[in-house]
Amino acid sequence: MFTPLSERLAELSDGRLTVRQYPSGILNSSPAAQYSMLLGGVADIALVVPAYTPDLFPKTDLIGYPGVCETALECTEALQRAWSVLEQEYDARVLAVWSSTPPVLLTRETPVRTLDDIRGLKIRVSSRSDIPFIEALGASALMQPATELHQSLTTGVIDGVAIGPSGIVAFRLHEPAAYLTTWLPISGLAFALLMNRDTYEALSPEERGWIDEAADSALSVAGAMAFERVDTEALELARGVGVEIVELGEGERQRFERAIGAVREAGLARDVGGMTVGEVVRLLGRE
Numbered sequence: 001m002f003t004p005l006s007e008r009l010a011e012l013s014d015g016r017l018t019v020r021q022y023p024s025g026i027l028n029s030s031p032a033a034q035y036s037m038l039l040g041g042v043a044d045i046a047l048v049v050p051a052y053t054p055d056l057f058p059k060t061d062l063i064g065y066p067g068v069c070e071t072a073l074e075c076t077e078a079l080q081r082a083w084s085v086l087e088q089e090y091d092a093r094v095l096a097v098w099s100s101t102p103p104v105l106l107t108r109e110t111p112v113r114t115l116d117d118i119r120g121l122k123i124r125v126s127s128r129s130d131i132p133f134i135e136a137l138g139a140s141a142l143m144q145p146a147t148e149l150h151q152s153l154t155t156g157v158i159d160g161v162a163i164g165p166s167g168i169v170a171f172r173l174h175e176p177a178a179y180l181t182t183w184l185p186i187s188g189l190a191f192a193l194l195m196n197r198d199t200y201e202a203l204s205p206e207e208r209g210w211i212d213e214a215a216d217s218a219l220s221v222a223g224a225m226a227f228e229r230v231d232t233e234a235l236e237l238a239r240g241v242g243v244e245i246v247e248l249g250e251g252e253r254q255r256f257e258r259a260i261g262a263v264r265e266a267g268l269a270r271d272v273g274g275m276t277v278g279e280v281v282r283l284l285g286r287e
């Protein structure tokens with residue numbers, strides 16, 4: 001979606017406002033440091049994963065709360081419903097905010113077909129807020145840089161990876177994984193494309209208008225749809241190389257949901273920046 005944004009700005013401004021992209025961590029290779037890099041003016045625009053710094057974005061991180069959403073588009077729509085509250089967490093001009101698809105579970109040696117199968121496994125998760133729910137299922141949960149997942153799963157440092165299906169392609173997880181369980185009781189992972197506020201405000205009214213037009217709500221939806229396209233390709237890739245795809249039955253899903261029920265209910269009362277988790281989850285919710 002970044003290249004289309006660049007092209008749209010160039011089109012709207014007749015080439016007067018352009019974007020130069022610096023991929024693969026050229027400006028800063030630490031995912032958790034992207035927001036501070038933006039605030040410091042190293043970059044004018046940066047891609048931020050709020051879950052990497054959940055103390056700064058505790059409300060946005062709740063997009064991963066169990067039961068909030070089931071697809072990348074649903075999760076993105078949930079973020080937009082709650083945006084009047086979530087945007088207060090950002091000291092930047094938000095160009096787009098979207099979500100990945102809820103995670104699948106890739107494992108190397110143990111197929112997870114039932115709740116009993118996940119017990120005792122060491123699972124890497126994408127967000128700190130996922131940890132209590134994975135542990136309520138009887139597994140151990142930890143966070144780890146995505147660039148280390150392939151080696152960690154190959155060597156047995158971890159038993160499994162909970163990640164959106166697109167991660168299969170991005171980190172070649174179809175190579176060490178033998179099994180893929182298509183559902184966990186966790187929702188999405190948020191992404192935000194942010195612009196340094198001082199940079200934005202230093203632009204002329206006309207230039208800010210081009211930015212605003214290029215970064216409308218359709219840009220966020222495009223982020224979600226990009227994930228959904230790649231997710232389909234990733235699952236086909238995994239199936240094609242022999243990864244066994246495990247679909248949990250409805251009864252087994254209900255066992256998973258009952259296992260996390262007490263933790264989920266208790267977490268709703270937790271304070272997140274002057275609101276409770278439950279209040280934010282209701283804003284995100286589909287009803």
